[in-house]
Amino acid sequence: MLRIFFVLLVTMPLLSGCAAVVVGGAVGAAVVASDGRGVGTQVDDRGLSIRAQAAIADIKELEAQRVKILAYNGNVLLYGQVAQSRQRDMAARALRNVSGVNNIYNQLRIDDVASLGQRTRDSILTSRVHTALFTERDFDTSAVKVISENNEVFLIGILDRETAQAVIDIVRNINGVERVINVMQIN
Numbered sequence: 001m002l003r004i005f006f007v008l009l010v011t012m013p014l015l016s017g018c019a020a021v022v023v024g025g026a027v028g029a030a031v032v033a034s035d036g037r038g039v040g041t042q043v044d045d046r047g048l049s050i051r052a053q054a055a056i057a058d059i060k061e062l063e064a065q066r067v068k069i070l071a072y073n074g075n076v077l078l079y080g081q082v083a084q085s086r087q088r089d090m091a092a093r094a095l096r097n098v099s100g101v102n103n104i105y106n107q108l109r110i111d112d113v114a115s116l117g118q119r120t121r122d123s124i125l126t127s128r129v130h131t132a133l134f135t136e137r138d139f140d141t142s143a144v145k146v147i148s149e150n151n152e153v154f155l156i157g158i159l160d161r162e163t164a165q166a167v168i169d170i171v172r173n174i175n176g177v178e179r180v181i182n183v184m185q186i187n
Contacts, residue, residue, distance in 0.1 A: 041073060044074070044100065045071040045072055045073065046071070047100070048074065048076070048098070048100040048101065049069055049070070049071040049076075051098045051100070052069045052071060052076055052095055052098050052101070053069055055094040055095060055097065055098050056091055056094055056095075058094070059090060059091070059094055061090065062082070062087060062091060064083075064113075065080070065081065065083060065087055065113065066080035066081045066082075066113045066114060067080045067082065067091050067108065068080040068147075068149070070145060070147055070154075070156060072145055072156045072157060073102075073157075073158060073185065074100055074101065074102035074103070075101075075102050075103045075104075075105065075156065075183070075185070076095055076098075076101050076103070076104050076105065077105045077107060077147070077154060078091055078092060078095070078104065078105065078107060078108050079107045079108060079109075079149050080108055080109070080113075080114075080149065081108065081109050081110075081111040081112060081113050081114060081150075082108050082111075083110070083112075084110065085110055087108075088108040088110065091106070091108060092104050092106045092108075105156075105183040107154060107181055107183075109149075109150065111150070114150055118150060121151070122148040122149055122150065122151070123148070125148040125151065125153065125174075125176050125177065126146050126147065126148040126153075128174055128175075128176070129146045129148065129153055129171055129174055130146060132170055132171070132174055133167065133170060133171075136166075136170060138166070139163045139166060140163075141159075141163075141167060143157045143158050143159055144157040144159065144184065145157055146171075150178075151176060151177065151178040152177075152178060152179045152180075152181055153174075153177050153179070153180050153181070154181045154183060155167060155168065155171065155180065155181070155182050155183065155184055156183045157184050157185070158184065158185045159184055159185075159186065159187065160186065160187060161186050164182070164184045164186060168180055168182055
């Protein structure tokens with residue numbers, strides 16, 4: 001009996017780790033399932049994102065800048081802020097040499113780096129956009145990724161023309177959205 005108690009005592013912490021793995025796996029599966037792309041494309045895009053971020057990280061002059069990357073279906077959205085237009089061009093040039101990049105949407109702004117307060121407001125704005133799109137029952141918007149930066153909302157994904165226009169119209173009418181940047185592919 002003492003031996004069974006000892007085995008249980010030793011293995012209990014391991015079992016709680018299993019629960020975390022199971023829950024984490026379920027969340028990951030839900031994210032993969034709700035994405036409009038296939039699993040292989042999602043994996044390819046994750047790898048592309050890592051390679052693109054590494055290419056940007058190799059450029060010393062961009063270290064103090066806010067250069068963000070989103071890869072979707074082989075397309076790369078560059079967004080954030082840089083101090084000079086040559087830094088904007090430098091970032092795009094670096095991505096041209098990254099394997100797997102189909103298109104580069106360079107939406108870097110020449111501006112001061114967004115403050116923590118602005119980034120918080122942008123996170124809230126992104127949540128409001130997601131909520132507005134989620135509550136729209138006329139179409140499936142799972143194939144749209146939303147990024148907000150300085151009150152601009154970037155839309156990237158793959159939709160039919162009618163759905164893409166409906167998404168843009170919804171987002172345009174959300175309080176706090178100053179501009180909608182459409183980098184969606186039409187299928």
